[in-house]
Amino acid sequence: xxxxxxxxxxxxxxxxxxxxxxxxxxxxxxxxxxxxxxxxxxxxxxxxxxxxxxxxxxxxxxxxxxxxxxxxxxxxxxxxxxxxxxxxxxxxxxxxxxxxxxxxxxxxxxxxxxxxxxxxxxxxxxxxxxxxxxxxxxxxxxxxxxxxxxxxxxxxxxxxxxxxxxxxxxxxxxxxxxxxxxxxxxxxxxxxxxxxxxxxxxxxxxxxxxxxxxxxxxxxxxxxxxxxxxxxxxxxxxxxxxxxxxxxxxxxxxxxxxxxxxxxxxxxxxxxxxxxxxxxxxxxxxxxxxxxxxxxxxxxxxxxxxxxxxxxxxxxxxxxxxxxxxxxxxxxxxxxxxxxxxxxxxxxxxxxxxxxxxxxxxxxxxxxxxxxxxxxxxxxxxxxxxxxxxxxxxxxxxxxxxxxxxxxxxxxxxxxxxxxxxxxxxxxxxxxxxxxxxxxxxxxxxxxxxxxxxxxxxxxxxxxx
Numbered sequence: 297x298x299x300x301x302x303x304x305x306x307x308x309x310x311x312x313x314x315x316x317x318x319x320x321x322x323x324x325x326x327x328x329x330x331x332x333x334x335x336x337x338x339x340x341x342x343x344x345x346x347x348x349x350x351x352x353x354x355x356x357x358x359x360x361x362x363x364x365x366x367x368x369x370x371x372x373x374x375x376x377x378x379x380x381x382x383x384x385x386x387x388x389x390x391x392x393x394x395x396x397x398x399x400x401x402x403x404x405x406x407x408x409x410x411x412x413x414x415x416x417x418x419x420x421x422x423x424x425x426x427x428x429x430x431x432x433x434x435x436x437x438x439x440x441x442x443x444x445x446x447x448x449x450x451x452x453x454x455x456x457x458x459x460x461x462x463x464x465x466x467x468x469x470x471x472x473x474x475x476x477x478x479x480x481x482x483x484x485x486x487x488x489x490x491x492x493x494x495x496x497x498x499x500x501x502x503x504x505x506x507x508x509x510x511x512x513x514x515x516x517x518x519x520x521x522x523x524x525x526x527x528x529x530x531x532x533x534x535x536x537x538x539x540x541x542x543x544x545x546x547x548x549x550x551x552x553x554x555x556x557x558x559x560x561x562x563x564x565x566x567x568x569x570x571x572x573x574x575x576x577x578x579x580x581x582x583x584x585x586x587x588x589x590x591x592x593x594x595x596x597x598x599x600x601x602x603x604x605x606x607x608x609x610x611x612x613x614x615x616x617x618x619x620x621x622x623x624x625x626x627x628x629x630x631x632x633x634x635x636x637x638x639x640x641x642x643x644x645x646x647x648x649x650x651x652x653x654x655x656x657x658x659x660x661x662x663x664x665x666x667x668x669x670x671x672x673x674x675x676x677x678x679x680x681x682x683x684x685x686x687x688x689x690x691x692x693x694x695x696x697x698x699x700x701x702x703x704x705x706x707x708x709x710x711x712x713x714x715x716x717x718x719x720x721x722x723x724x725x726x727x728x729x730x731x732x733x734x735x736x737x738x739x740x741x742x743x744x745x746x747x748x749x750x751x752x753x754x755x756x757x758x759x760x761x
Contacts, residue, residue, distance in 0.1 A: 298336045299733060304344030304694065308351065308683050309665035317349060319690040322732035327686060344694050347727060350664060351684050352386025352417075352691030353645045356671040357537055357561060357612030360390050361410045365635040366626060370617045373414040374746055375711035376641055380615075381417055381736040381744060382709045384645035384726040386691040387672070387681045387752070391449060392421040393458075400435045404443060408751070415749030417731050418691075420675065422447045422480060426460050428467040440475050444753025446676050447478045447535070452519045453486035453587065462526065469530035476756030478674060479527070480535045483519040483544065484511060484588055493632050504581035505574045507631045508589035516588050517543025524551035524558050533557035533757055535674060538614050540566045540588045542598040549607040559674060560608040562599050564640055564647040565590065565716060567611075573716075582624040583714050585634045586616065600657045609670045611648055615641035617712040639710045643703055643717055649695070650722035676754035690733035699725040709742075 301317040306327065316331035317324060318339075326334055332341070358380075361372040371379065373390075380388060392407040394400055400423060407421055423439065425432070425448045439445050450465045451458040460468075465481065472479045492510035501509075520536055524547050527534040536548055539560045551558040565586070570593040574581040584590055602608040616637025618624055627634030648667050652658035658666070672682025679688050700723050701707075705715040729737040736744035 298339040299342060300331060300335045300339045301342045301344050301349055301692065301694070304347050304349035306349045306684055307660050307664055308685070309661050309669040312660055317684060317692065319733040322690055322734070324684060324686055324688050324690050327684065342694070342728070346696065346698065348695045348697060349684065350384070350693040350695050351668045351682055352693055352729065352731065353384050354387045354668045354671040354677070354682050355380060355385045355613050355615070355641060355644060356389045356610055356675055357563070357614050358388045358390045358641060359614070359616040359637065362391070362393065362616065364616070364637070365633065367618065367623050367635055369637065370619050370623065370712045371615070371639070371710055373411040373419070374416070376615060377415045377417045377419070377749060378742060378744070379642040379709040381729050381731070382726070382742070383642040384693040384695065384729060385641065386417045386729060386731045387419070387677065388417065389420040389422055389447070389675055392423050394424045394426055396427050400432060400439060404439070404445065411749070411751065413747040416736055416744040416746060417749045418681070418752050419749055420677070420752040420754050421445050422449050424449045424451070424458070425464065425468045426458065428464050433471065436471055437475055440477055440756060446476065446754045446756050447480055448472060449480040449482070451482045452523065453482055453484035453489060455486040455490040459486040462522070465523065466526050466530060469527055469532035469534070473530055473532040476758065478533050478535050478757045480537050481523045482538070483516055483523050483536050485515040485519045488515055497630065497632065502630050504579065504585055504631050504634060507585045507634065508571050508574050511587060511589050513541035513543050513591055513595070516541055517547055520544040521547040524548065524556060527551070527558060528554070528556045534559070536560045537612065538563050538566070538588060539599070539608060541591050541595045545598055545602045545607055549602070552607070559610070560602070561610040561612045562603065562608050563612055563614045564644050565638060567596055567599050568647065568651060569716065570596065579625070579628060582627060582634050583620055584638065584716060585624070585631070585636055586614065586638050587636045603666055604658060604662065609666065610674070611644065611666045613640035613644045615639065617710055619713045621713055638716050639712045640716070642708050642710050645693070645726065646722050646724055647717065649724045654723050676756065676759065677752055690730055692730045693726050694728040695724060696727045697724045699723070701725055
């Protein structure tokens with residue numbers, strides 16, 4: 297069915313205009329004024345008066361149905377993508393974990409099985425690299441070209457679990473340069489963190505706050521700087537995930553100033569929450585345990601300013617939800633055993649609008665860029681995703697900027713028993729959300745179809761601009 301969105305304010309990363317949007321066969325076919333005369337006679341007319349018409353959000357950083365710390369995330373590809381859709385996100389790129397000694401293809405097959413028949417929005421995969429050997433090197437070109445997985449993640453933390461050494465990172469950067477992939481890093485000094493954790497536990501410190509105290513920001517800054525320099529040495533490209541602090545921002549900004557292909561992502565939790573959350577009594581602080589940890593409040597304005605001035609380019613959710621009861625409680629006697637992660641995917645879009653645009657920290661166009669467009673470009677799905685343009689997928693959010701609501705676990709759609717932003721008032725909410733021209737959310741109700749989301753075969757790095 298053709299659809300015509302009328303009377304809304306269309307906002308992209310470049311333009312803001314009152315315009316109609318015509319959708320045919322899931323694609324945007326026209327943008328302009330008075331398009332009714334161009335629309336097929338049986339077109340459905342959608343009145344967006346008083347609303348912004350945004351491109352669907354692109355979340356470049358999610359962990360759905362992921363095993364970690366002796367348990368599995370509470371949200372899988374069904375509940376996680378439904379929650380994402382309610383929040384205005386229509387594309388995610390999830391992390392595919394690999395196992396040493398096993399073919400990379402086996403892990404990719406596992407992640408396809410997790411997503412197929414469940415996802416309600418479109419999705420792609422990043423691939424974790426934990427070792428470099430002849431088998432891995434032989435697989436990478438086909439994974440990029442045939443599987444369309446064009447980004448690799450290397451962990452510089454979680455020693456003896458996920459962490460790779462600098463040699464693996466460097467060789468990954470070299471191969472990414474050769475084959476057209478983007479390398480992502482979780483930048484913390486895992487070796488020193490491991491020592492700090494051992495020292496804290498030996499001194500009898502088991503509370504959640506010690507998760508943050510054993511992962512100081514100086515170690516994030518050090519690892520970020522190391523990754524940036526290795527990228528320069530390899531003449532490659534780097535994307536630093538979940539940046540939390542001034543030290544890391546400084547390293548990314550300096551690298552960019554020197555002409556290196558380096559980009560940075562932050563997340564709503566680091567923009568809005570601080571380290572005092574982990575001090576909550578009765579183990580409540582465990583709800584806020586994720587890595588890197590929350591920082592002192594002064595880092596928040598550094599991050600906001602970095603988004604505004606382009607030193608950081610994207611905002612991901614780092615969605616990795618674990619229930620407080622039964623999952624976070626696994627670390628009740630030892631902070632290092634608390635499953636790391638939080639439920640963020642649903643509120644990412646509204647939080648960035650309310651706290652960014654609503655408080656004058658970001659313009660409307662900057663908001664669209666950091667919430668959708670830049671990630672689509674970096675990860676090889678632009679202009680199919682991340683914008684509203686003729687020929688693009690009709691992934692569209694009709695967003696009412698006047699609605700006021702209070703975030704709560706009682707009303708969210710994530711499959712988890714708490715919300716880290718509980719009680720926070722936000723202004724602005726997605727009213728209806730379309731994926732490839734079909735409603736997933738209509739008048740704040742889910743009307744999508746389980747399994748309708750498609751896997752995205754992404755383009756190589758640098759070809760989506």
